[in-house]
Amino acid sequence: MSLVQEHCPAKVMQLNDAEVQALLMEVKGWSVANGKLVKTFRFANYYETLAFVNASAYVSHREDHHPELHVCYNSCEVAYDTHSVSGLSRNDFVCAAKLDALVE
Numbered sequence: 001m002s003l004v005q006e007h008c009p010a011k012v013m014q015l016n017d018a019e020v021q022a023l024l025m026e027v028k029g030w031s032v033a034n035g036k037l038v039k040t041f042r043f044a045n046y047y048e049t050l051a052f053v054n055a056s057a058y059v060s061h062r063e064d065h066h067p068e069l070h071v072c073y074n075s076c077e078v079a080y081d082t083h084s085v086s087g088l089s090r091n092d093f094v095c096a097a098k099l100d101a102l103v104e
Helices: 017-024 046-063 090-103
Strands: 031-033 036-042 068-071 075-080
Touching (some): 046 068, 046 075, 046 090, 075 090
Antiparallel strands (some): 031 036, 036 075, 068 075
């Protein structure tokens, strides 16, 4: 099953470095910075940026897993981590894949 087809379970475990590196290969353009899974999405204008933000809010609500968003006129930086494990979990990568699917 691909990441985009998975759903976020409530109970997760922190990923080790090898697991993080393997999952990074499944989400293009994402990287790990300061312990968070990060990607900047770029758009033509503010309207498209906000449409993405609203769609990502739906994904976050549905999966009950919420990122940090930094919204600008034509971009949105998304940063995921899992507070309950003080690091990265599979849920971060599942949601990253779902956001990528929004812009494909």
